Amino acid sequence: MRLDVVTIFPEYLEPLNVSLVGKARARGQLDVHVHDLREWTYDRHNTVDDTPYGGGPGMVMKTEPWGACLDDALADGYEAGAHGPVMVVPTPSGRPFTQELAVELSAKPWLIFTPARYEGIDRRVMDEYATRIPVYEVSIGDYVLAGGEAAVLVITEAVARLLPGVLGNAESHRDDSFAPGAMANLLEGPVYTKPPEWRGRGIPDVLLSGHHGKIARWRRDEALCRTALNRPDLIERCDPAAFDKKDRETLSILGWAPEPDGRFWRRPQDVEE
Numbered sequence: 017m018r019l020d021v022v023t024i025f026p027e028y029l030e031p032l033n034v035s036l037v038g039k040a041r042a043r044g045q046l047d048v049h050v051h052d053l054r055e056w057t058y059d060r061h062n063t064v065d066d067t068p069y070g071g072g073p074g075m076v077m078k079t080e081p082w083g084a085c086l087d088d089a090l091a092d093g094y095e096a097g098a099h100g101p102v103m104v105v106p107t108p109s110g111r112p113f114t115q116e117l118a119v120e121l122s123a124k125p126w127l128i129f130t131p132a133r134y135e136g137i138d139r140r141v142m143d144e145y146a147t148r149i150p151v152y153e154v155s156i157g158d159y160v161l162a163g164g165e166a167a168v169l170v171i172t173e174a175v176a177r178l179l180p181g182v183l184g185n186a187e188s189h190r191d192d193s194f195a196p197g198a199m200a201n202l203l204e205g206p207v208y209t210k211p212p213e214w215r216g217r218g219i220p221d222v223l224l225s226g227h228h229g230k231i232a233r234w235r236r237d238e239a240l241c242r243t244a245l246n247r248p249d250l251i252e253r254c255d256p257a258a259f260d261k262k263d264r265e266t267l268s269i270l271g272w273a274p275e276p277d278g279r280f281w282r283r284p285q286d287v288e289e
Contacts, residue, residue: 017045017046017047017122017124017125017126017127017175017176017179018046018047018048018049018093018096018098018125018126018127019032019046019047019048019049019126019127019128019129019172020049020050020051020089020093020126020127020128020129021048021049021050021051021128021129021131021165021168022051022053022082022085022086022089022128022129022130022131023050023051023052023053023131023163023165023168024052024053024054024064024133025133025163025165026050026051026052028163028165028166029050029165029168029169031169032048032050032169032172035173036173036176036177036182036183037172037173037176039182040176040179040181040182043181045176045179045181045182046176046179047096047098049089049092049093051085051088051089053081053082053085054081055085056080056081056082056084056085056088057080057081058080063078064077064078064081065077065078065133065134066078068135073135074134074135075134075135076134076135076136076137076138077132077133077134077136077137077138078138079138079140079141082130082137082138082141083141083144086103086128086130086141086145089128090128090148090149093126098125098126099125099126100124100125100126101126101127101128101149102121102124102126102127102128102149102150102151102152103127103128103129103130103142103145103149103150103151103152104121104127104128104129104130104152104154104168104171105129105130105132105137105142105151105152105153105154105164106129106130106131106132106154106155106156106164106167106168106171107132107136107153107154107155107164108155108157108158108159108160109153109155110152110153110154110155111152111153111154111155112154112155113154113155113156113167113170113171113174114194115174115194115195116194116200117152117154118171118174118175118178119178121152121171121175122175122176122178122179127175128149129164129168129171129172130164131163131164131165131167131168132163132164133162133163133164154167154171155167156170156171198236198258199239200258201243201250201251201253201254201258202239202240202243202250202254203239203242203243203246203247203250204239204242205235205237205238205239205241205242206238206242208220208223212224220234222234233262236262236263236266237262237266240263240266240267240270241266241270244267244270244272251267251272256274
């Protein structure tokens with residue numbers, strides 16, 4: 017996978033050199049190019065922003081340096097043999113970044129990130145490149161950051177760990193929170209490791225039983241419990257077909273009941289937390 021990042025703070029992307037992402041770069045699984053947007057400015061102040069049309073506070077990032085930089089990044093990628101570019105625009109007004117979207121992006125051969133500063137990028141930049149390549153406007157949460165570079169790091173790490181060979185164990189992400197399949201719309205339950213006792217605290221006996229079926233059921237129940245407690249909205253959104261008989265029993269114990277139409281579950285108002 018090729019990654020291009022256009023930013024006015026290249027140093028912010030240094031974490032791409034460490035941990036799993038850094039190792040993937042060293043192995044050649046990720047080809048990362050960080051571009052300093054100010055190198056595509058044409059005045060002695062290296063100006064990348066200007067006042068917004070219509071008035072109001074803040075500044076807006078200009079079209080000219082973005083257009084020149086993106087054109088060069090695309091040309092360089094094509095010349096190097098890359099194909100299928102997708103532009104990823106981190107923005108609070110974008111679609112939510114989910115594990116499902118991370119899986120989708122991990123199948124793309126080339127991602128171009130455009131993290132903004134100030135009040136954002138002139139809208140015409142996204143509209144222009146949307147006529148050439150797919151443009152994904154993506155939000156990592158319902159809050160606003162000083163810039164989009166942190167979002168680039170979040171998205172890159174979530175996507176890169178899904179690439180073949182990046183994780184030491186290819187099955188590691190199978191039981192992740194939100195992982196496609198059995199864990200879709202569920203949070204992963206608690207995990208434990210050695211020693212078997214720490215400060216008077218043990219671990220659940222089932223994990224020492226060696227009974228894989230019982231362990232799988234315990235993990236499923238813990239995932240349901242944690243999701244019901246921390247993210248009840250996920251339980252409500254779940255397809256009822258995703259719950260087996262034992263899931264329904266566990267949810268019933270937790271105080272959940274099906275809607276009359278059977279489409280989703282909710283906690284009755286008379287059941288205490």
